[in-house]
Amino acid sequence: xxxxxxxxxxxxxxxxILTAVKLQGADYLNHIRERSTASSAEVEVMRDLIDEGIGxxxxxxxxxxxFEPIMVASSxxxxxxxxxxxxxxxxxxxxxxxxxxxxNTQSAKGNGDVSALIELETIQLLLSLFNxxxxxxxxxxxxATLSNFTCLAVARQWIGKQSGKDFAREGLSETVKVxxxxxxxxxxxxxxxxxxxxxxxxxxxxxxxxxxxxDVTDLELKIQALNGEPFILISSAGTVNTVDFxxxxxxxxxxxxxxxxxxxxxxxGGFAACSPKYNHLVKGWDNADSITVDCHKWLNVPYxxxxxxxxxxxxxxxxxxxxxxxxxxxxNPMENFSYLNFLPENSRRLKALPAWFxxxxxxxxxxxxxxxxxxxxxxxxxxxxxxxxxxxxxAPVRLNTVCFSLTDESLVTTFLNKLNASGKVFMTPTxxxxxxxxxxxxxxxxxxxxxxxxxxxxxxxxxxEL
Ligand SMILES: *Cc1c(COP(=O)(O)O)cnc(C)c1O
Numbered sequence: 390x391x392x393x394x395x396x397x398x399x400x401x402x403x404x405x406i407l408t409a410v411k412l413q414g415a416d417y418l419n420h421i422r423e424r425s426t427a428s429s430a431e432v433e434v435m436r437d438l439i440d441e442g443i444g445x446x447x448x449x450x451x452x453x454x455x456f457e458p459i460m461v462a463s464s465x466x467x468x469x470x471x472x473x474x475x476x477x478x479x480x481x482x483x484x485x486x487x488x489x490x491x492x493n494t495q496s497a498k499g500n501g502d503v504s505a506l507i508e509l510e511t512i513q514l515l516l517s518l519f520n521x522x523x524x525x526x527x528x529x530x531x532x533a534t535l536s537n538f539t540c541l542a543v544a545r546q547w548i549g550k551q552s553g554k555d556f557a558r559e560g561l562s563e564t565v566k567v568x569x570x571x572x573x574x575x576x577x578x579x580x581x582x583x584x585x586x587x588x589x590x591x592x593x594x595x596x597x598x599x600x601x602x603x604d605v606t607d608l609e610l611k612i613q614a615l616n617g618e619p620f621i622l623i624s625s626a627g628t629v630n631t632v633d634f635x636x637x638x639x640x641x642x643x644x645x646x647x648x649x650x651x652x653x654x655x656x657x658g659g660f661a662a663c664s665p666k667y668n669h670l671v672k673g674w675d676n677a678d679s680i681t682v683d684c685h686k687w688l689n690v691p692y693x694x695x696x697x698x699x700x701x702x703x704x705x706x707x708x709x710x711x712x713x714x715x716x717x718x719x720x721n722p723m724e725n726f727s728y729l730n731f732l733p734e735n736s737r738r739l740k741a742l743p744a745w746f747x748x749x750x751x752x753x754x755x756x757x758x759x760x761x762x763x764x765x766x767x768x769x770x771x772x773x774x775x776x777x778x779x780x781x782x783x784a785p786v787r788l789n790t791v792c793f794s795l796t797d798e799s800l801v802t803t804f805l806n807k808l809n810a811s812g813k814v815f816m817t818p819t820x821x822x823x824x825x826x827x828x829x830x831x832x833x834x835x836x837x838x839x840x841x842x843x844x845x846x847x848x849x850x851x852x853x854e855l
Pocket of ligand 1: 683
């Protein structure tokens with residue numbers, strides 16, 4: 390039987406299609422330094438699908454004509470907006486293979502599918518990279534938002550259990566107390582998705598002196614005000630504006646005295662663990678009930694990739710929350726193990742493979758080097774800000790992000806628009822300490838001091854145009 394459509398032709402020229410994509414991809418990546426970091430082009434959106442397709446070769450031509458020129462170098466060395474990682478060569482190889490093998494990653498045995506073994510192994514490699522204990526269970530989700538969601542969902546179940554309730558089955562019957570100082574917006578979004586209420590966070594004070602870390606004394610006062618009621622603590626390993634870290638050793642002491650679920654959002658800050666120079670920032674984090682880490686940021690794998698780590702002792706709570714059947718779960722959740730009973734998605738691609746490839750290829754040393762080089766470039770950039778009287782730092786550089794402003798705050802928006810329009814470097818606006826500011830985050834493995842020089846030269850030039 391033959392298809393009338395282009396499927397037969399495409400099958401016959403599969404080699405040619407994949408080779409064309411490979412050559413184009415290598416060319417793109419080899420010239421990513423020269424590629425613009427911004428685009429203002431507009432495309433006309435097609436609304437109707439043609440009856441007969443055009444085949445993959447012509448589809449590639451159409452993509453190249455309409456969309457390729459407006460692709461920005463977001464995985465290049467001078468895209469410093471948000472917290473945007475790049476893609477290592479090995480990660481790309483792993484990502485391509487995820488697509489080619491197209492496994493639906495669920496179970497580690499049975500069902501004829503072993504791809505979950507790769508995921509379980511990758512979790513072990515990550516725990517090892519971060520020097521975390523092996524009593525965490527982990528898995529891959531699309532991003533730190535979904536990881537925060539997954540962890541906080543288990544936390545919600547834990548809270549119910551403290552008074553003999555099963556929130557997953559029965560629904561919420563009380564307001565859950567959540568404490569935090571500087572939670573990421575995605576943690577708040579998760580609270581709203583979980584029915585916990587984004588407006589229900591009990592605000593803990595931050596430390597004085599330009600800090601975003603929680604004030605442990607105030608935290609303890611707020612805990613005491615709860616009169617023994619169990620609660621969820623959302624703490625930060627790396628806030629987005631100033632990369633501040635809560636004091637995990639102090640939180641450990643509180644954990645001995647009070648009954649709470651301790652979650653750490655370590656989306657990018659967790660990578661401080663990769664370097665002996667910075668691992669003091671996460672000291673004591675290994676006692677948290679759950680930890681969120683993004684992989685598409687500092688691990689430099691393609692989107693969409695993040696992991697959750699939840700202490701194994703909470704596995705039953707996790708299965709109660711995510712089990713994909715209405716029947717009560719019987720027995721050991723690790724028997725007939727399937728990821729679909731542990732996280733939001735059912736069908737999933739083999740998300741772990743890009744991470745497995747990059748971890749296996751570059752090892753602990755590779756990630757130590759990436760982290761240390763990124764921090765070095767951040768400090769270099771901060772020196773420029775400090776030395777130029779037109780700029781001021783809004784916070785000290787604690788790790789990999791520079792949060793700064795113009796001394797004349799009224800010029801921030803114009804300056805940033807012009808800077809981003811240059812296509813040479815990309816940064817994002819922020820608001821910190823009552824001031825309009827700009828953030829430059831360094832998490833791309835390609836970024837060097839030479840890139841900082843390109844950026845600062847462009848900034849100096851734009852100052853003269855204001
Ligand atoms: C980026 C980030 C998130 C959200 O991550 P996504 O990958 O965009 O879902 C959560 N927390 C922190 C601290 C982050 O930096």
